[in-house]
Structures are given as structure tokens and as C-alpha cells.
Amino acid sequence: MGETQASSGKQAIPLQTADPTSTMDTLPDVAAGKPRAMNRCITRHGGIIWAIVRKYLSDVTEAEDLVQEIFTEVWKKADSFDPALASESTFVGMIARRRSIDHLRRRGRQPGFETLDAIKSLGHDPWDQTSVDCDPEAVKSSLSCLEPDTRELFDLFFENGFTHPEIAEKTGLPLGTIKTRLRRGLIALRGQLQRAATPNSPSAS
């Protein structure tokens, strides 16, 4: 799916507005049906959702429609947000990212993610498996654990928004190697964060 990403722009523009309330979580108010809560949510997260969608979709009209769909989903799922598990930005970002990827998959006639209806009956809480603290600073500092060549691929993929074929062209590496290194890098990153979260771990320091 990385192959279908649209290249992102390079302008340095803040994604959150100057709204003084923008650092406060908005989803609890959205879930409670408070007036203007959804408007505040849009103000706070509109920029990042737009950025995520544009990374995956090059067609502007399609992207605009998808952003509205994403906010509908955010509105529907607001009561699932738990600030103890991840930040509001991450929660909203996950929804935006999933919807964008799903959109591309549907367009490509590939099987999409399972519907939520289909998984409801299993009664499994995936957060039982969550073992990392995705604090952005912790994640960024853990990137240093990666091998230099993998780190470079991470920069190209995440920082610069290049697709797998674009990375292959730039680095001369085969697509399969790029996939494998990115995946193994993600595994290594998780391992590093897990060790960092365990104070007595020998490699945590």
C-alpha cells in the first residue's frame, strides 16, 4: 500500500490552529454531546487528518470527502477514546490512517480490513496486547536504536513520505528488501520502547 501513497508537500506549516483550547482533549466532550465540541475537535485535529489523508490520496476532491467521513467516524467513536492509552492525536490519527489505507485498498479491489461489526462478538480487548508507550518523544528518541540503513529508510518513508518504489529508485534497493527492513525496523523500535519502559532491563539505560 505504501506504493500508492501520494507524495506529501514540504512546506513547514503548523497543523494545529492557534486556538487556545487546542491542547485540551475534545473527544470526551464530543462523546458527551456538548455544544460545539465537534467544532473544537475539527479545529484541533483537522490539520493532522488532512495531512494524513493527503499523504495517501492525491486527488483533492476525494481527499476532502474522506476527511468528512473520518470526522464522522471520530464522532461515532469518541466514547472509545481513553487518554490513558494514547493521546487524542494518536487516536484520531489512527482513524484517519486506517480510513485512508482502507480507501485505497477498496479502490484497488483488494480486501479491506474487517468491519467492526464482524469483530464485536469476540469480546477481545486488543489493548491487552499493548505494550508500548507511544509518546512521540520516546518514539523519536528510540529511532536511534535502528541500524543506520534502516533509519535512512524510516526517514524516507515516514519523514519524506516517499513510496516504496520511490525509495527503491533512490536507494537502488530491491522492493522486497525495503519492505523487510521497514518491518524489522518497526519490530526493533517496539523492542526498544519495551526495554525503555522496563527500568531494570539491562539495555533500558
Place this chain on the structure above:
Amino acid sequence: MTRSENQYRFEELSAGLAMADLSMAEERELRDLGTELGALPEIDFELLATTLEIESLRTNADPMPAHLVARLEKFADQLAVPSAGNATIITPQVSAWQRVIRSPLTGWAAAAAIALTAWIGSKSEGPVNPPLAASQLRSEAGDLIERDFQGLGKFSSASGNVIWSDKLQQGYMTLSGIPVNNPGETQYQLWIVDPKRDEAPVDGGVFDIPTDGSPVVVPIVAKLALSNPQAFVITLEQPGGVVKSKQEQVVALAKN
């Protein structure tokens, strides 16, 4: 491969799933390995990928266009019509026979998806607040069908309405005056008559009425895509519902 090799490969594919770069063959491999290992793809990888993506985009993206901001603001205003009043919100269930039929198909695939959709959707199957969602449906769906329910026979005190959108495949019933049922003995079952799909009515799931006569809001959980439904029928059936209703106890009917 040894179990630990399989485990590592499973992790690798789980990371690929989070990065959305799995091929069809790899998706199958992930599913098979998950079954073999009794494991689910971990949400950690998706969290990490999302965090990295957000952090990179904070300094590398264009702002949202002003006209889209205005459109979303208008959209948000439309959502702000809340209040279920005194209505109780009822969560309908898939009929027992459907659960039996579906279970082999959902199995691992559904379980795997949990790890990646999970937090986003684990708490509620439908919208958080059906009255709100119904309000949204009214404002958004250009193809909204709205019909009144009429109680029949000994259920003549039943009333309410149903709204449905083919485009969004979403709908809600608001019902009043329906007697409380004992779920161990009987359950209410919704049927949707959609001649374009099938001659037989589509099963819309079963639900209970917990408080005698009080208004309830029931999201519709049709498991098949509907197109221009002609009627909505509520019957009283055995616990878990039935595959085909004999319509011995028809509670209420809403039709064109």
C-alpha cells in the same frame, strides 16, 4: 519452520499489516500463522506507525483548505442535535441462527482485525449515541426513507418510526408502547422487506424491550446490504430469533 521462527515471521507480517504493505499472499500467510500460533496481530505496530507518521507530518504538510474547514464546521453544526429525551437505547443482537452460520467465517480473520481496529471501535458496535446518529442521518442522507410503525393486534399500542438510508446502510427505529419481554422466553425480531434483494424478508436482528411502554431507540443491524426496503416488520419470536418467521405474533409494521 520452528515455532519461534513462525513467531518472528508473524511479527514481521503484523508490522507489514500496520504499514499496509502486505501482498495478498502475505495476508493469507499472516492469517494462517495466526491460526497456527493462536495469536493476533499486535496493535503496537499500528500505534508506532501512526505516531511516526503524525510526527513527520506536523512539519511537512499543507494546511487544510479554508473551504473544507467551512464545510466541516457546517457538518459539525448539523451533528449538534442531541438528546435522546427519555428514550432508552437498545443494542440489537445478531440472531442466534446467524451467529451459528457466521462463526466459521469470522474466526481468525475477525480476531486478527480486532488488534488493528480495536480501540477505535471496541466499545460500541454502532454509533455512540443513536439519537445523535439518527439526527445526523436525517441531515446527511439524501436518500432517507422514513416510515411510521403501526401496532397490530394485541400490540395495537405500539407505535414509532423508522429511518433508513440505503447509501449509508444505516437506520434507526424509535419505538413506544411495546410490552416488556422476558428474553428467556421471547425476543423481538426485526425483518426488512427488500424485494430487490430477496423475496424473503432480511433478518434485522433481535432485541429486547426492558421497560414497559417506554420509548426506545434501536439501531438497525441488517447484515446484508439493503436497497430500497419496502417494509419493516417486528415480530415476537423464540429467544435468539428464527431463520424464517411464521408471523404468528406480528407486533408492528412500517411500510411504504
